[in-house]
Amino acid sequence: MAFFSRARGLFSYGDLNGSVSEIRGVNSGSSVHIDEPGMLSANDKYRKRKRRTLIGVALLALVVILIIALSSRQKEMVSSALKRLPKSFSSASGTSRHPSEIKSENRVKYQDFIQSRFVPTNYPDFNATWISDKEFMLENFYDGLQIFDVETLTSKKLMSSSLMNHYRVYDYYLSVDRKYLLLKTNPSRVYRRSSIAEFIIMPLRDGRVSTTQNKLEPADYNGKRPFLIRQASFAPTGNGIVYVDRENNIYYRPTALGQDVKLTTNGEDGKIFNGIPDWVFEEEVFEESNAIWWAPDGKKLVWGSFDDTEVEIYLLQSYGTLEHVEQYPLIKDLAYPKVGNKNPIVTLWMCNFDQGPCDTKLIKPPKSLKGQEVHFSRVKFVDDHHFAVQWMNRVQNVTVVSLCQTEGEADCIEIFANEEKEGWIEFKYTLYFDPLWTPEKSPVPDFVTILSKPSSKHRYRQVMLVSDQKRTFLTQRDADVTDIAKWSKDGYIYFMAVAEDLPGSEHMYRLPSPNLSNNDLDPQCMSCSFNTTDELHKRPCEKFSISMSNEGAYFVMNCRGPGTPYSCIHRTSTNEMLMVYDDNYKVERRMKGVELPTIQHMEVPISGSELKAQVKMYLPPGFDPTREYPMLVYIYGGPGSQHVDLSFNQFEYQTYLAGSKEFIYTIIDPMGTAGQGDKWRFSMYHQFGTVEVTTIQDVTRYLQNNLQYIDAERTAIWGWSYGGFLSLTTLASDTENMFDCGISVAPVADWLLYDTYYTERYMGLPQENRQGYNESRVFGKLDNLRNKSFYLIHGTDDDNVHYQQSLLISQALEDKDILFRQQSYTDQDHSINDYREHLYHSITDFLINDCFREKDRSIRK
Template sequence: MKTLHIALLVVGGIAVVCAIVIPCAILIPQNNTKAPAPVTTTPGKPGAEVTTAGATTPAPPDTRPVFTFDDIYNNKYSYKSIYPSWDESTPAQNDFLYFDGGNVTRRVIENPYDDVEQVAPDTLCVKYGGCRSWSVSADAKFVFYIYNYTKVWRHSYLADFAIWDVVKAVEVEVPGFPKDAQIHYMKWSPTGHKLVYVHQFNVKLIEDVGAATPTIVDVSPTDGMKNIKYYGIPDWMYEEEMVSTNNVLYWNTDSTKIAFLETDTSNVGLIKYTWYGDAQYPETIEIAYPKAGTTISSVKMWVYDITTAKLDQLDAPAEFSPPGTYYFSRFTWQDPSNCLVSWTNRLQTKSIGNLCVMSGTDTSYSCSSTTANMEEVIGGWVGSFGPFYPKWITGSNDYVTIYARANDGDATDGYWQLAYVAEGVTNFEWITKTSYDITEVTYYDATNKYVYYTAAYNEARRRHIFRVLATARDQTAPECMTCKFMDTYPDRCGWVTPSFNIDGSAVVINCRGYWIPMTLYITIDATGTWENEVLLENNTDLFTKVEAIKWPRKIYGKFPSPAYPSKPYNYEMWVPADFDETKKYPVLLEVYAGPEFQKIQDVWRKGFAQTYMVSTRDVIVVSVDGRGSAFEGYNFMRQVYLKLGQYEPIDQTAFVRYLIDTFDYVDASHVALWGWSYGGYTTSHTIGYDGGKTFQCGLAVAPLGDWTWYDAMYAERYMGELTTNVIGYEKASIVRGHDLNNFKNASYTLIHGTADDNVHFQSAAEMEKALVEHDVDFDDFFYADQAHSINVGNANKHIYRQIDLRLSHCLGRVDTQYPSG
């Protein structure tokens, strides 16, 4: 439930479901006195400020058209970004591979939209009726394509694969290769053209795709089976809550070994729900799903040696035993022989990285760790949705990772910082000592010994790239490599993401906002100096389109919460393009508020609430990062530990009360809130807590009703054990934590998909039963055969039309909450 699914966003022509936020503007006054209208940024001219403070006459009417409901789903306001798939098969460092849906071509980054040469034609994509995706072997001699794609869970899928021989220009025929649309995953080796794949829960290997008759080798130690045993792919819980991908399979650096996880779910309870489909009799879907307090899966890590056909198990730490009481978390190869496997205890308050070194004449593995490889947290959890990934120091078994570092003189607070972990030492050493959170170790420059990292700087809502020498210790002011772009390109480079080429001689920087995104290309000389900055993509067309309509303005602010006086809460406010402080505006609070989540981000968005509702319905949309939010120090983030559902409604309600008391343009008689997933959970809690005093209505999509119904890995990470936090679990429950009679004082809408594998329909059913028992009138409906995102077929448009009309009716903008006719 860590990711919020809200609306269809078109990025670079690709439609994805994502959380909604919207662009444009600057700070609002930070005190409790009545404030004038904010200073805003003119749409289309992000560097030019127009002060509306002190205005005494209404602004002239804006006659430009609005952002329409259909604009949520079309490509009209999409933008281009460049994330190159760097080509490892040539000596050049500026070329990358591109897939246009059929053909695979080679391009150079200086001219990123022009094909230089064709690598593979669209022959197989035409033959199989279209391709979902593709991958080129490391030597560029083969390409595989994915077709007959069927989504399974958030990241996983089933599909057929076809392999193309680039040199011979023919399809590769492998005897016994399955064509039953049951392949879960496939991956090329990092050198040459070996293939490993997972078919029907088992790991298979094609050692030489180019052989006259390629052969398939069974790698799994036993047979995998659905809801029993998985090899090379995660079960539902690991996929959703720990690895965030569709595979747990890892090639070593010279393509001689494959590591993979075994997950045994044979003793895990099954969640069952009905799939109605088109058949005369509905189908029952079963998923191994360990809920809070129940038996979790057992895991083992295996390494298969291709040369000797030997299979070795990598031991978990001795203190994590027996199986079924701990979790696998991370795996990475250092070189052909040595690797690091990270594990956590069940409550995820301690992580241990086991360094596994191959030795002896029988090439067996010895796994060990010291306290330097360990992190233990009191009053919280390790890492961010699991321990942070390590970055190896080239040529050694040393690595850099991120641990939580306490502030001097205040052990209760601190920031995520870089730690240097040397092989065999007792204690790690701190590389950084900054006053901001480090979020990712991005790249290691082995020539100049620079560690590049991403950090939430100089505001929590931003992301910038820094570097520091790996040999440095306690550095308080590492070098920011991208901060200068905030001045060079005002309002457009607050949040940047890098893509370093293979040898680190260049980097592509995607500036994601908050205003219109752009892409830069920078070369890096032998000494590590960044030079020759080139603007690759400016999205000029988007400027023109946005200027032509009533695109909302975005305002950042600080809310001084009396509940947490140590620091103000960050918030965003979206106001209409012709915002007039002399008018009254309804207010819609869009909420998520999950632990470790950050709603307030310097990124460009278009979507339902912050674009459509503001532009078309002429309302103000707001969001706030209250206690539990990430990237503002771990004291603030861990405030909700063992107390989910208790502080979120307090913070959200207090924030809206602050807006009502501070700004005359807020219409206190028309205030609504809504959210999806954890946002639906927070919405429901807030209605139960507020009881209609602040919010006239709330709309919740796919809310969790009780943490005893959710998966153990997520629930116990933040709530601890059921037996030791009985009161916490009770207060966290929507059906047990409030007087449900409070729901009688506000309009409440509950929406859920019947095939939700994440937050099960059980929550909606139990909440409905409890509300009915308390004689609460409310609006609820379901989406048959829809999962957590409710986005298959026409469902996404349908649900957003329902959300629009119900919220707009509550906000006084339409006369009915039901579609016309």
Template sequence: MKKLCFLAIFCFILVSCKTSTQQTASNTNTGTKEITLEEIWNGTFSADRMNALNSMNGDFYSLLNRNKETKAVTVDKYSYETLEKVATIVSSENLDGLDSFSTYSFNNDESQLLLGTNFKKVYRHSYKGTFYAYNIADKKLTLVGEDIQEPTFSPDSKKVAYAKNNNLFIKNLRNGKVTQITKDGEVNAIINGTTDWVYEEEFGFVRAFDWNETSEYLAFLRFDEKEVPQFSMNVTGNDLYPSMHTFKYPKAGEDNAKVSLHLYNVANNTTKKLNVGEYEYIPRLQWTKDAQTLCVTTLNRHQNNLNLYFVNAKTNASTVVLNEKDQAYVDIQDNLTFLEDNSFIWTSEKDGYNHIYHYDASGKLINQVTKGEWEVTNYYGFQKESQKIFYQSVENGSINRGIYSIGLDGSDKKLLSKEDGNNSASFSKNMNYFIGTYSSAESPAVYSLYNSEGKELKVIKDNAALKSLIATYKMSPKEFSTITVNGNELNMYMIKPVDFDANKKYPMLMFQYSGPGSQQVANRWNGSNDYWHNMLAQKGMIVVCVDGRGTGLKGRDFKKVTQKQLGKFEVEDQIAAAKQLAQRNYIDEDRVGIWGWSYGGFMSTNCILKGNDIFSTAIAVAPVTSWRFYDTVYTERYMTTPQENAEGYDDNSPINYADKLEGNYLLVHGSGDDNVHQQNTMRMVNALVEANKQFDLFIYPDRAHGIYKGKNTRLNLYTKMTNFLEKNLLQKD
């Protein structure tokens, strides 16, 4: 359950009102076709997307392509300037010993490639695979290893480091020699060079090793998870007897893996442990521009005290160059960028909003680059020649995203993208060009080539066919607005039936997620849920989404108000919003429902219990029902430990309010959910049974948190939810 961190701006009300008016006018649809669940889940409304491109040296990029006729896989080189293919770098038709591959990565000078195939999933983001090194000049293919993880070229391109069986290895590409760096790796005990389950899920990285620029050293993390409690799940499978999936999962308040930092010296084949003070977590490590200086990020267990260390590889001396504290928590980010003089760029919300800062090599602040009551939502990079930083922010309203450039000294800020909607960018390695992706609630994704000054050079894909297709269906616009709830101005959208009549009464379904720093009310194109919501609207429901306190894009204080009491203010806001909206003449206050997934399921469950005087129906998919059951890193970031904050955990756990259920409640979970364990739902079931409450329950065997694996799984789930809502919201007593 990874966090999303976003924010807001003073003039939002004006921006959102303008957006709402425009969309209501332009999206009035004259189509007659009805959206069906089969169409939503068979890809009828899928937008045409660009293949993920890999920026290369100079003004070039590469793409992985597959020939539909010959089935050959190629890595092709393209020009940013013309978007035309200029070369085929490698084709599977010309590889002796490798029929196909599905991933590739370059070395520094782009003379070699790592080609990957035969992947096997480990956790949500991690895989084992078979990898080959391919020399482009002599077309030589060399096996690096089978069932290996995260192979990475050394900067001098002579070696590849990788993990296998929880140990680290280096293969010399010149003589084929393999050196095993660690030998103590063991499943569910010791991990070297890759991360454990909770680091991968919550800190968002898998490769826990990094080469220095001269290829002399390899820094890596070691996880000792022997004392971490073990979690087991039955796997139904297709065999006569179920099997057991067992892995280490630290729940709130329990032991984490003991993480240590190590440095391998390639020349003398020795490894030493490095000291970086007291800490609970090492969520990031990377080498600086100085080949002898390693940069390491540490966090305490409460995650509210972050240290940035510089460690000297020769002397082992470590120095804190930056310390950041927060009464709640400090977010981990991937924006740390070292410049040629080893000064660095850093993002922080220490002034109340997430902004970009520039520090010298000793950690002294040079200047705050961006400022204002709005937040930077993505950092794209720094261009040395122009001394410009490129970033994404919500300066034009918290439901929008724009692309900007700004001088390193904070001067000459410039908007490079459209003013409204959701704009994102994929920059060339030299930052001379970017491929911009624009969408809004009324426009599917448009991909265009821009130069670094923001001049649009060429439209690549515009999804005009999808826009024309949508026009043939009954579709209602998202009407963006704000609603004042519990003294706060909250972002909201509403979807009404096409034939809406203000003199009629309609049932209302609220949708939300509500997790810390998240956002659902955004001026972007439809996802699958948006089509489903529109389908429900045409059946006669009004669908509403409100981003309450604790969500993102309104600054630090708005986001972190939920600290130590997840599920309190967020639930209060949904209940209050529902009651306020139900006072409108066209809302039937006796037919108000709410649904959500994961954190949203936690919320919808709490809402039908604590808000049983307004919510008559709720759906919870894969919900957390007690934060005692969730992992350390995510949960303790917001709640501290159960030992320290028992009331915060229990006062907002729906398990403790099962006796308040008065309405219609559908509970859904996948039995193979290694993230939010099915245990959450089973404990909720027990509490409801003990309270003698009737409810609906459906379990999807072996499905993970997303409940999508297998034929028709999502179609089955959304059919079930649609039928439940039709029965309990659309049908009057």
């Protein structure tokens, strides 16, 4: 899916007005100066940070706070300093003025947060779509839909913004031969990542859309209502189209305006899904709404089918609006497999159009998994005639990769198998095949993937080569590899990884292909040398994401933090920066004069691990270490997640709360999260709510005992979803009264009530881990809430964590005669998007007027 950028002047150093325009590039040797009255230059910021004195607080010898100015020094220098004193550093400097000197108009406003005034464009990732090895397609609010050529630095307009607004375009797709544009219009949400919409085919004349339009619908459709489609895509060659209708049947067109071939006929809304996943596969396995895969030549298709006939139904109620009150609530059926119950029946199919009329073949699961319940998690074509399928067992600790042929009976052979005995296998683990492989070279292609090295101390994840069944680790790092971006024909493997000794970072690296003679070279960091950023007058960057062109000749490097994000276009072969794509100048202007919190990163020792918990603290503007501040701890802590990193997030709730209400806002990544190896990640395996809670308690106790500016009598905790579960479990387990109160939004209370693929991945089957499931239930632990304030929040239309969970929590509290506060958001799903302003108003009011009311001494009203 292409994401829209609504920022005027998206290209800071060029003009995209007009059909074709020349854009001045900024190469790596040029100086790009962004000067604005009242804004600090990079050097000003550096001098200001150096003048800041260390906070005069006695810390334990294990944790010495060091304010590290993130100046123009390279990553290696930062890492070296962190090796010596890794306990704490500052990634964002706030004001040094006394609070009494800060004017109210300069504080962060609630509407700054609610209206997302400080949210950067192209964040967190590249908001455009590569359509070739040198071009990408993007939409600009003022200039419409365009193609930008990174070689010539010119743009061509495909469609005006007024025409896109006329058709209410939500998404767009360009045929590979550039003859047609497919527009997705008037969408309605189905699940979190899926929608149903109308599609329009627009022919292109001389590179611009014509006035002719064709609705994407079967030729024999004569309905009075628009023909609605769940999913559509162009073929990777020519302009063929495949699409899925609202009844979940697949249609194929060899050309955009040709006749349809109906590939499936058994689709049924809500029961049998062809080419698109059902709810649980979309949410927990694919994390997208597509289950169709094209061969590179556009002549073969592979698709998944999901039969929910035997999956139990959960009933969601819709109460309507005040404008349209329903006398009786509407009931919606949702096939939702809960732990230990029947899953969808999953099948995989292949059709070869190159052999005449489509003869559908069933792709069988591996023989080594025979007798087990299995499902596929990924499909990837290796070439025109071979595709790989990643299969998993039900609890997702065993995986097998099959290599299948598109000719004949679509026979498959097993080329890789792996079992994880201490944890789980990531449901979206990456495979990249040798781009130069041919069957004549070897019967099975080499490929690279990410796997933790068992012999390493903390089991850090590494790039691993599989060649002729032999496994070789190509990296030997003391930090996690997070993703493989590409194995390109230029002889390199490109990957993303955490910088050593800096768990919240992420940099781009490349290493030579293993089949080359120079494969003994160490990986080269491609983003570390760019860390000076002098030419951009930006703060050094430690958190990157990248987007590579189709063959890898160019890439967009997105700096995600800790300073204001920016994006630059690079030539891959030389790593030369060609131009600034987006410098987020407008965001910097909006933040000018606003007193922002200072962000402090800290490592805290915990029981049960040699590693330390990563902690991120937001200190109020004009921070005074001689005062005591109330502290709000935020926790998510889901397995493999990461919230304490070096991303820019001065647009989130914590900026408002610390910047306006003078709270200290603390984020903790407990055991079980990402960034510190699989030993840390797998520590919560089969025991939700144990080591995570211990980590939260250890960190909170440490902060209260050693930082005199934290008011131990005014400390709260909150979280959402898995974080809601942990905030409630932590509060209920708090026998030391570390927390005065807590907030749980959409929490899980009993993991037997959550879905199969997520829960069983981490907790196993209930009959095999009865103790783990019983001990994770919160209902029997709620007596500790008697002397605490508790706020329970949930949307009634939550299809993810069901409203049932909060109703059972409230029933348990009512049975014990424990008073609490509860908020239900009518017809809202897991995100409560429609009432975001009311939600955070309510949370803030609870903290000030309920949680800390009796102990309030200095909170700003």
